Amino acid sequence: MTHRHKSPSEMTGDLGLVNGEEQCVYMAGNSLGLQPKKVKVYLEEELDKWAKLAVHGHFDGARPWVYFDEIISSSMASIVGAKENEVALMNGLTVNLHLLLLAFYKPTAKRNKILLEEKAFPSDYFVIASQIEMHNLDPTSCMLLVTPREGEQTLRREDLLSTIEREGDTIAVILLSGVQYLTGQLFDMASITHAGHNMGCVVGFDLAHAVGNVELSLHEWGVDFACWCSYKYLNSGAGGVAGAFVHEKCMHSVKPVLIGWWGNDRENRFTMENKLKLIPGVRGFRLSNPSIFLSCSLQASLEIFTEASMPALRKKSVQLTAYLELLLQRIINAESKEQLKRLKLKMITPTDPVQRGCQLSLQIPMLSQPVLQELERRGAMCDIREPNILRVAPVPLYNTFGDVHRFVKLLKDSFLAVILKDQNNIP
Numbered sequence: 066m067t068h069r070h071k072s073p074s075e076m077t078g079d080l081g082l083v084n085g086e087e088q089c090v091y092m093a094g095n096s097l098g099l100q101p102k103k104v105k106v107y108l109e110e111e112l113d114k115w116a117k118l119a120v121h122g123h124f125d126g127a128r129p130w131v132y133f134d135e136i137i138s139s140s141m142a143s144i145v146g147a148k149e150n151e152v153a154l155m156n157g158l159t160v161n162l163h164l165l166l167l168a169f170y171k172p173t174a175k176r177n178k179i180l181l182e183e184k185a186f187p188s189d190y191f192v193i194a195s196q197i198e199m200h201n202l203d204p205t206s207c208m209l210l211v212t213p214r215e216g217e218q219t220l221r222r223e224d225l226l227s228t229i230e231r232e233g234d235t236i237a238v239i240l241l242s243g244v245q246y247l248t249g250q251l252f253d254m255a256s257i258t259h260a261g262h263n264m265g266c267v268v269g270f271d272l273a274h275a276v277g278n279v280e281l282s283l284h285e286w287g288v289d290f291a292c293w294c295s296y297k298y299l300n301s302g303a304g305g306v307a308g309a310f311v312h313e314k315c316m317h318s319v320k321p322v323l324i325g326w327w328g329n330d331r332e333n334r335f336t337m338e339n340k341l342k343l344i345p346g347v348r349g350f351r352l353s354n355p356s357i358f359l360s361c362s363l364q365a366s367l368e369i370f371t372e373a374s375m376p377a378l379r380k381k382s383v384q385l386t387a388y389l390e391l392l393l394q395r396i397i398n399a400e401s402k403e404q405l406k407r408l409k410l411k412m413i414t415p416t417d418p419v420q421r422g423c424q425l426s427l428q429i430p431m432l433s434q435p436v437l438q439e440l441e442r443r444g445a446m447c448d449i450r451e452p453n454i455l456r457v458a459p460v461p462l463y464n465t466f467g468d469v470h471r472f473v474k475l476l477k478d479s480f481l482a483v484i485l486k487d488q489n490n491i492p
C-alpha cells in the first residue's frame with residue numbers, strides 16, 4: 066500500500082497491538098481502491114468463457130470482448146460528466162496523457178508552453194518534458210511551472226487565473242490535475258478552463274485523484290481533454306484500464322497522431338483492407354483491442370458507482386472528511402497530550418471543502434516513516450509521500466465514521482509511541 070517494498074508479513078499488524086479478528090482500517094483508497102466483491106465473479110465468468118468458447122468469445126456471450134469496453138463506457142462517462150462518445154477506456158494513464166498531448170500540443174513559435182504545477186506527479190512531469198523535447202524545444206523554457214506563494218503549500222485560485230491571464234499568449238496547453246496527489250487540493254476546473262479558453266489555450270486535466278472522488282462535469286465545463294486511471298477511487302485493481310476524454314467540440318478538429326485498427330470504424334475493422342474510417346473523437350484514439358479482464362473488473366466497480374451515485378457519495382465524503390479534519394486538528398493542536406506539539410504537525414490540504422476531495426494530507430516534519438510503521442503495526446493503513454506527507458483518504462464508498470474515529474485514535478497512539486521511542490531525537 067505504500068511505495069516502499071514490504072513483504073506481505075510486514076503488512077499484517079502486530080498481534081501484541083491488534084485484535085487479530087478485527088479488520089484493518091484502510092485509508093489508502095487514494096492510492097489503490099479496495100476490491101469490489103463482484104470482480105472475482107466476473108473474472109471467473111470470463112475465464113470460463115475463454116476456456117469454453119475461445120475465439121468465439123470475441124463476439125459471443127454476455128460480454129462480447131470486441132466491444133465490451135464500449136458497453137461500460139456509458140457509466141464511466143456519467144462519472145466524469147461526459148457524453149458517452151466523449152469517453153474511451155484504453156491503456157494506462159501515462160500512455161493516454163502522451164496520446165492526448167500528441168494530438169493537442171501543437172506548439173508554434175509564439176505559443177509553445179505547457180502550464181503545469183511545480184509539484185505535478187512525476188509521470189506527468191516526464192510526459193510533458195518529453196513531449197516538449199519531441200518538438201525540439203527546451204523543457205526548461207517551455208514548462209511553465211506554477212508554484213504556491215512563499216510559505217504556502219497549495220495554489221491560490223486567483224494566482225492560477227492571473228498567471229493564465231498574464232502568460233496565456235505563450236501557453237499552448239494548460240495541463241493541471243483535478244485533485245493534487247500530494248496536497249489533496251481540488252482545483253476549480255470550470256474557471257481554469259474558462260480562463261484558458263479566453264486566452265486561446267487548450268485546457269486538459271489529469272483526473273487520477275479526482276475521478277470517483279469529486280463530482281465532475283467535463284462536458285459542461287468545456288474541458289478539451291482529460292485522462293485518468295481507474296485503480297484509485299474507481300477500484301478496478303492495479304494497472305486497471307484507464308480513461309480518456311475528448312470534448313465533442315474537438316471531435317472533428319483534433320485527430321489522433323498515432324493510429325491503430327481499434328480507431329477504425331467497427332464496420333471496416335474486420336474487412337482487412339487498409340482503409341481507414343477513423344472513428345471521430347476519443348474512440349478513434351484507441352489502438353489495440355481491449356483486455357476483457359480489465360474491463361470486467363472495472364464493470365464490477367462502475368455498477369456500484371451507478372447504484373450509489375456521485376452526488377450521494379460526495380455528500381457523505383464531505384462529512385467524512387470534515388470529521389477526520391476535526392479529529393486531526395485535536396491532535397495537531399495537542400489538545401490532550403502536550404508532547405504531540407513536538408512533532409510540529411501541519412495540515413496542508415485546504416480547509417474549504419470546495420477545494421478538496423476526500424484526502425487530507427498531514428505534514429510530519431520529523432519521523433514520518435516511523436509513524437507509518439507504528440500505524441501499520443496497529444492495523445491502520447494510509448501512505449506517505451516523500452519526504453514527509455502522510456496522506457489519509459476516507460473513501461465514502463467503504464469507509465465509515467467509525468473507521469475515521471478508530472484511525473485517528475491509532476494515529477495518535479502511533480505519534481505517542483514514536484515520541485516515546487525517539488525521545489532523544491525530537492527537539
Ligand SMILES: Cc1ncc(COP(=O)(O)O)c(C=O)c1O
Pocket residue numbers: 157158159160186188189242246271273274294
Ligand atoms: C497524477 C498521476 N499521474 C500519473 C500516475 C501514473 O499513472 P499510470 O502508472 O497509471 O500511468 C499517477 C498514479 O500512479 C498519478 O497519480
Ligand SMILES: Nc1ccccc1C(=O)C[C@H](N)C(=O)O
Pocket residue numbers: 067068095096246273
Ligand atoms: N500505481 C502505483 C504502483 C505502485 C505504487 C504506487 C502507485 C500509485 O498509483 C501511486 C499514486 N499515483 C499516488 O498518488 O502516489
